[in-house]
Amino acid sequence: MSEMSSRELLERLVGFATVSRDSNLELIAFIRHYLAELGVESELFHNPERTKANLFATIGPRDRGGVVLSGHTDVVPVDGQAWTVEPFRLTQRDGRLYGRGTADMKGFIASVLAAVPVFLKRPLKLPLHLAFSYDEEVGCLGVRPMLAELEKRSHKPTLCLIGEPTGLKPVLGHKGKLAMRCQVKGAACHSAYAPYGVNAIEYAARLIGRLGEIGARLAQPDHHDQRFDPPFSTVQTGVIKGGRALNIVPAECEFDFEVRALPGFHAHEVADELQAYAEAELLPRMHSVQPDTGICLQPLSAYPGLATSPDSEAAHLLALLSGSTEFGTVAFGTEGGLFDQAGIPTVVCGPGSMDQGHKPDEFITLEQLTGCDAMLARLAEYLWSPC
Numbered sequence: 001m002s003e004m005s006s007r008e009l010l011e012r013l014v015g016f017a018t019v020s021r022d023s024n025l026e027l028i029a030f031i032r033h034y035l036a037e038l039g040v041e042s043e044l045f046h047n048p049e050r051t052k053a054n055l056f057a058t059i060g061p062r063d064r065g066g067v068v069l070s071g072h073t074d075v076v077p078v079d080g081q082a083w084t085v086e087p088f089r090l091t092q093r094d095g096r097l098y099g100r101g102t103a104d105m106k107g108f109i110a111s112v113l114a115a116v117p118v119f120l121k122r123p124l125k126l127p128l129h130l131a132f133s134y135d136e137e138v139g140c141l142g143v144r145p146m147l148a149e150l151e152k153r154s155h156k157p158t159l160c161l162i163g164e165p166t167g168l169k170p171v172l173g174h175k176g177k178l179a180m181r182c183q184v185k186g187a188a189c190h191s192a193y194a195p196y197g198v199n200a201i202e203y204a205a206r207l208i209g210r211l212g213e214i215g216a217r218l219a220q221p222d223h224h225d226q227r228f229d230p231p232f233s234t235v236q237t238g239v240i241k242g243g244r245a246l247n248i249v250p251a252e253c254e255f256d257f258e259v260r261a262l263p264g265f266h267a268h269e270v271a272d273e274l275q276a277y278a279e280a281e282l283l284p285r286m287h288s289v290q291p292d293t294g295i296c297l298q299p300l301s302a303y304p305g306l307a308t309s310p311d312s313e314a315a316h317l318l319a320l321l322s323g324s325t326e327f328g329t330v331a332f333g334t335e336g337g338l339f340d341q342a343g344i345p346t347v348v349c350g351p352g353s354m355d356q357g358h359k360p361d362e363f364i365t366l367e368q369l370t371g372c373d374a375m376l377a378r379l380a381e382y383l384w385s386p387c
Helices: 006-014 025-037 102-119 143-152 191-196 200-218 268-289 313-322 336-341 366-384
Strands: 042-046 053-059 067-072 091-093 096-098 128-133 159-162 171-174 176-185 234-242 252-261 294-303 328-330 346-348 363-365
Touching: 006 025, 006 102, 006 366, 025 042, 025 053, 025 102, 025 128, 042 143, 053 143, 067 102, 067 366, 096 102, 096 366, 102 128, 102 363, 102 366, 128 143, 143 336, 159 313, 159 336, 176 200, 176 268, 200 234, 200 252, 200 268, 268 294, 313 346, 313 366, 336 346, 363 366
Parallel strands: 067 128, 067 159, 159 346, 171 328
Antiparallel strands: 042 053, 053 128, 091 096, 096 363, 171 346, 176 252, 176 294, 234 252
8 A cells, every 4th residue: 555645545534424323343453554554553442342442553662661653443323414515525615624533533543644654654663552552432332441451561652642633733631521321210190190200301400400500609709710711610411301191200311411520530439429318308208108209329431630740752743843832721531541541751743623523514624734743743853853
């Protein structure tokens, strides 16, 4: 396989419909073949069903840490979105490249792959690692087994650059997330005898109201961190369902809520407080009417926040690569907190904007893609002759 430009590679990558609910193996096979043709070996970390895989590859010496470039291969669905172009075929128009995943974040992966021949141009003094994951969009799930393996190695990467779309601006932090489901089991009866039943929707409403109170408390100024927008941890209920008919007291109700937590705030504190409120205030009332009623909280997904020090080696390298020390934060989450927990200091910087991510007619500009190519060329210079 001959060398390919980042635009050519992006066209190939967008053509793989790697929605999180589907397999990413065809895309991973393409990347693995591309790397093998350039003389770069790679290893795969599959999910238990072997329908998806992470890919990890190293260029350069294997007896030291080095830098890892990380990106996720899955994309969000296009169902119900009003696209004016084919979402899984790259379309170029007015300096923009349209297609699902162009910004989030196949543009970065394409630029990384296009840069592999640059990194191979002469021997690296520090190694470069490539880490491409699955199931980031559904809770940063796929990268975890790969990180667990890297933690066991004597020479794991010493820092990580995640290429999520930041407009190539240097980012050192983001909030963490906890997603939870609350299931309320009530007791049905005819609505004419409502006091003899346990209305699951009404008890769910009390729980949701309590979440609102917690969110309002977290929004108070003494909890603010002005590096973030909004500058506080947030709580919101996003999905609710329950009830069968207006003349039946509902026996079931469930709702999903999430906490977007500032670094340093443990999102599980919100769930713990809600559980304590349920046990102290709500369950005794429910059980007094029907003993087999209940409230169950279960986690759906979670990932930690990221807060890399501006004085760290990772931040200094990011400043060198991006040409800026105006470090920022982003509102969306990344796999960065998980890399950081694995002992790999992490920063975020990539082409495109999340303003286009997850939307119909998602795009990245050619200028941003070219800018990422230049950033990776600077990384190659650094790895050839690190300061």
